[in-house]
Amino acid sequence: MAGLFFNVLIICVFLVSLSPAASAAPQKTNLSKPQSCTGCHGEFSSVLPAKHPRVAGKDISACTSCHAPDPQNKATAKPYSSKLHLSHMQPDAKLDCLACHTWKPGKAFGVKGAKKPLGTLPAEGMDQIRQIFASWASSKYLDAHHGKKNVTCSGCHDRKLPESGDTVASDRCLACHGDIEKLAKKTEPKDFPDRNPHKSHLGTIDCVVCHKTHQPSKAYCLDCHKNFNMKIRFGEGGPGAKNASGAAK
Amino acid sequence: MKDGDSEQKGMSRRSLLKGAAAVGAMAGLGGLALNLAAPGTAEAITKKLPQKWDETWDVVVIGSGFAGLAAAAEAAGGGAKTVILEKMPIYGGNSIINGGGYAAWDEELHLRQKKNLGNDSVKQHIDDTLKGGDFFNMPALVEVMAKEAPDALNWMINEGGAQLSDVLVIGGGHTAYRAHFSAHNSGKDYTDALKKIAEKRGVKMALNSQVTWIWRKDADPKSPVLGVEVKRGAKVLNIKAKKALILASGGFSQDVEMRLAEWPKLVKEFNCTNQKGATGEMIRFSKAVGADTLHMNFIQLFPFAEPEAGILDRPAVYGFSGPGVGVIYVSKTGKRFVNELDRRDVCAFAQIALGPNMKPAYTIFTDAIPPKFGGKPAEIEAGMKKGRFIKGETIAELAKKIGAPADVLEKTIKDHNRYIAEGKDPEFNKPMKKTMIPMDKGPYYALPMWPAVHHTMGGLRINTNSQVVDVFGAVIPHLYAAGEVAGGVHGSNRLGCNATTECVVFGRIAGKNGAKEKA
């Protein structure tokens, strides 16, 4: 289809773990200064395993010069981790994407120090990434819940940046959340078994009809059955519905 | 979905302005106010024809209910590359939540003959429909619906695997047992069957795809519609329809603004039985490219909706299916207030006339009655737990539970039993039937009900080929409409179960004809 907005490869694909020592609390952030790793962490050694050779430099290119980001997820040795996103995208970190990434609007988007760009990215795409990443890292919705379990973008979407309006096929959800029949069993209300959102008179509907990811979830049933007492997790105002089923196994 | 080509041939960058101005001018002659020139309106005059198309199909169908699915299935059957665009995140529209009723004077199972339920004919079906619509109906359209009714039902059974329930019902306004019900009393039985046929024939369906404009160069009678603008998420695309654009976008019962514009009485406080997407934008866009409409103020209330949320759930069908076998409707006074076999508009307004503090009214029946129209004890059991049915071992007990005077309700039921025996209803002149069962043995049940906006009889003006006609009576090339979005079949009041029939019959016609158009 013509007019694809983004064809950058998803940046948050599984480049795996940098290090366990991430507990080293960052020092103060100062947005007015150019953002660098050492601006907060002082020395790279504070976040690296003891045996790691000394690293010189200020920003992420110090890492990516040895640990190539691997968007294809084919890495064999020491790939660079996208898990790093989660802690660095927390609101109090006040970090912008461009602290670690390189980008020319409409052109190449990459990681500092890496040889190959990840793809091209127009300005709207960058806006979207900023927004979605912020949501993924700290919202009250399903994206942040996945974030906490380190399920990154490509855990649900393909390796391409999703276009606005793209949805996630239910197979993808069910790959982790299991068999729909079993799910349905868990959400069968004791009082009225036929008011089961996973087994309704509408038949099989897409998971994302109710379970929104970057916005509040909402039970579609309630559009018509306004008087039903039906709760959904990660709805308006946060998690809710404590015992809702469907946690990934 | 298949990538479309990016055909640019012949698409001059001409603005719609010219066409719109022409419509305006001609409408002026025709005395209609198609005020497309109003600045800042949604139908923005500055819209330019697309320079390129993001997708190209032979036939583009808008809406995934009965009409859209039937149209798409037949278009694909005629060899057309066909797509269905549906704005909601699920398929099926009002059709998938429909009660499964289908009016046909016959079908290949010959249920009526087997059950010995009297006579019926095409003519009788036509006559009832015309009478029920106060003869506002376009007779030629009614004829098509009635004639094709059995065949369209057979098609869903044979090719789609639809199954019928083993009952036949006489609904308000019908004079024969012709209301068939699907196995699960749900329109989903039919939508699934139609979807199966459509998919087998290669139809593609795109959900979350809202049509936001119809492209037509100008209102010249030879000027075909070209395609549509579609919003998918935040993305806007243009989709070309080489052979036909088929509108099967349903009614506008949920479109309060359009409702009020046509019938100010139907304020937003009225409940509505429809799905949320039952809004009228496709009618607006069609008018903007010259289409004519009719009967827009004929809007039906469903008299028996669940009073709280206004839904038409399974119990709400009891109120509709029961009168032929003896249920009665009573108010809180314990008295009947209408001929239960009367039309929907009569039954609905009889309730509204009782006054707002008389909500809800009740359908009353005993255990012997529901099995006659396909009601099941298990349904009643389940419905009782939900508070949908109220039960009393005696009439007095029931009366107490619904706040009616016991002696009055007792008399009402006794009188009605006598009317059944005598074959005459001196109070409301109901045509009494031999199939009616007297209520002489408890337990007794009451089912609360109140009218809710349900169906829009009016819509786009079509001819018997399902082609949309413009304000001057000329066919708009390549533009078809079928189902609830089209007007004229039902006149001022739709008889229950005629909608499913209309949708499948005209959907098929639109699809077959659309596929035959020259690209």
Ligand SMILES: Cc1cc2nc3c(=O)[nH]c(=O)nc-3n(C[C@H](O)[C@H](O)[C@H](O)COP(=O)(O)OP(=O)(O)OC[C@H]3O[C@@H](n4cnc5c(N)ncnc54)[C@H](O)[C@@H]3O)c2cc1C
């Ligand atoms: C609860 C209920 C029960 C009923 N029971 C019966 C019954 O038993 N028997 C009977 O005969 N009739 C019944 N009716 C009426 C009948 O079901 C409807 O008239 C019929 O389903 C209409 O079918 P349709 O294909 O025309 O439209 P729909 O089935 O409503 O489908 C239209 C679709 O078009 C979509 N759409 C609208 N605008 C756009 C747009 N701009 N872009 C993309 N998509 C769009 C809508 O979202 C919708 O999905 C019932 C109606 C309701 C609401």
